[in-house]
Amino acid sequence: MAWQIPLADIDFDSREEAAVLDVLRSRWLTMGEVTQAFEAEFASYVGSRHAIAVANGTAALHLACLGVGLGQGDEVIVPSLTFVATANAVRYTGATPIFADIESEQDLDISLDSIEKKVTKRTRAIMVMHYGGYACDMPAITKFAREHNLLVLEDAAHAVGSTIDGRHMGSWGDVGCYSFFSNKNMTTGEGGMVVTDDDAAAARMRLFRSHGMTSMSWDRHKGHAWSYDVVELGYNYRMDEIRAALGRVQLTKLENNNIKRRNLTLLYREQLEELVPAVVMPFKKSRGVSACHLLPILLPPGCDRIGFMEHMKSNGIQTSIHYPPIHKFQTYAKGDPAPSNLPLTEDITGREVTLPLYAALTEENVAQVVRSVQSAVNQVNKK
Numbered sequence: 001m002a003w004q005i006p007l008a009d010i011d012f013d014s015r016e017e018a019a020v021l022d023v024l025r026s027r028w029l030t031m032g033e034v035t036q037a038f039e040a041e042f043a044s045y046v047g048s049r050h051a052i053a054v055a056n057g058t059a060a061l062h063l064a065c066l067g068v069g070l071g072q073g074d075e076v077i078v079p080s081l082t083f084v085a086t087a088n089a090v091r092y093t094g095a096t097p098i099f100a101d102i103e104s105e106q107d108l109d110i111s112l113d114s115i116e117k118k119v120t121k122r123t124r125a126i127m128v129m130h131y132g133g134y135a136c137d138m139p140a141i142t143k144f145a146r147e148h149n150l151l152v153l154e155d156a157a158h159a160v161g162s163t164i165d166g167r168h169m170g171s172w173g174d175v176g177c178y179s180f181f182s183n184k185n186m187t188t189g190e191g192g193m194v195v196t197d198d199d200a201a202a203a204r205m206r207l208f209r210s211h212g213m214t215s216m217s218w219d220r221h222k223g224h225a226w227s228y229d230v231v232e233l234g235y236n237y238r239m240d241e242i243r244a245a246l247g248r249v250q251l252t253k254l255e256n257n258n259i260k261r262r263n264l265t266l267l268y269r270e271q272l273e274e275l276v277p278a279v280v281m282p283f284k285k286s287r288g289v290s291a292c293h294l295l296p297i298l299l300p301p302g303c304d305r306i307g308f309m310e311h312m313k314s315n316g317i318q319t320s321i322h323y324p325p326i327h328k329f330q331t332y333a334k335g336d337p338a339p340s341n342l343p344l345t346e347d348i349t350g351r352e353v354t355l356p357l358y359a360a361l362t363e364e365n366v367a368q369v370v371r372s373v374q375s376a377v378n379q380v381n382k383k
């Protein structure tokens with residue numbers, strides 16, 4: 001399907017091509033000095049002591065859980081309104097995700113009130129996800145966590161470049177995780193990053209990233225090591241030099257592209273409020289500065305969402321749903337303990353539709369999408 005306006009698009013040009021070609025010509029493809037440079041630049045950008053590049057965002061989340069030592073018997077409070085990987089990563093370690101509700105129709109992030117109700121003697125950590133790039137209430141959540149001796153992990157897959165008081169999402173908690181999947185604000189195809197200020201957690205995550213081995217091919221190639229020991233049951237979660245080269249160029253474009261996303265988001269808000277007031281556009285009042293990863297809207301209650309999306313499709317406009325709630329998925333619904341009801345999450349997940357948003361979207365594109373939203377809402381309401 002060739003969309004007139006796709007949901008997302010990447011910003012690649014001759015700079016990414018040249019960076020990849022440099023790596024190919026260097027004849028060293030696996031994790032080495034390009035990855036180290038990417039890590040150093042990323043750490044400096046988000047203001048964290050350590051940044052560890054990994055194969056994808058899910059690996060980042062799993063390493064975060066391993067890095068802080070989660071395991072069997074531990075409970076981790078997570079949102080249900082997120083990509084399934086947030087909760088899966090907790091389960092990989094043997095720990096149990098406990099689902100909390102969102103704040104409101106306007107604020108789709110995890111609610112501190114709901115978190116408080118879910119804390120038990122077994123709770124070890126809170127894993128937040130900054131929905132669409134809109135920051136969770138990190139000052140309040142980290143304060144609560146400190147008072148209750150809980151860890152805070154951040155799924156910042158949507159929030160690269162989001163800040164509160166100048167401090168980056170991903171750097172508020174004990175460990176922050178990013179994804180560079182191809183629809184994210186910066187991309188390496190597949191790829192991810194974990195950041196932390198905790199030296200011990202960083203050391204554990206580096207071990208787990210590479211089979212639990214005490215030295216790597218790169219060290220041996222450089223003549224720094226002849227052999228190795230294996231001290232943990234690790235994984236191969238490494239990034240490679242080709243992706244790291246893409247990431248370094250993408251990082252230089254991020255701030256500008258995020259500004260474009262913010263301006264486009266404002267334009268959407270103005271035009272939707274004027275032309276389709278029946279549709280809710282969340283995060284009118286958001287905390288800090290958003291990376292504006294997604295453009296979510298909520299259809300009026302009872303509006304036929306599939307019909308709406310079909311109408312958008314017939315106009316050449318791609319839309320999506322973020323997300324079906326995790327606690328309703330088969331593999332979670334029969335969990336022990338079975339997840340409880342999350343009324344706000346359940347209400348909005350039936351009404352949410354995500355509209356196209358990417359840096360190269362034009363003002364004319366936004367106007368076209370909004371006109372199409374207007375006609376779609378009118379048409380499905382008539383039926």
Ligand SMILES: *Cc1c(COP(=O)(O)O)cnc(C)c1O
Binds near residue numbers: 129
């Ligand atoms: C994309 C995404 C992930 C997973 O990242 P991958 O790189 O695809 O493994 C995790 N959580 C959220 C919220 C995401 O959007």
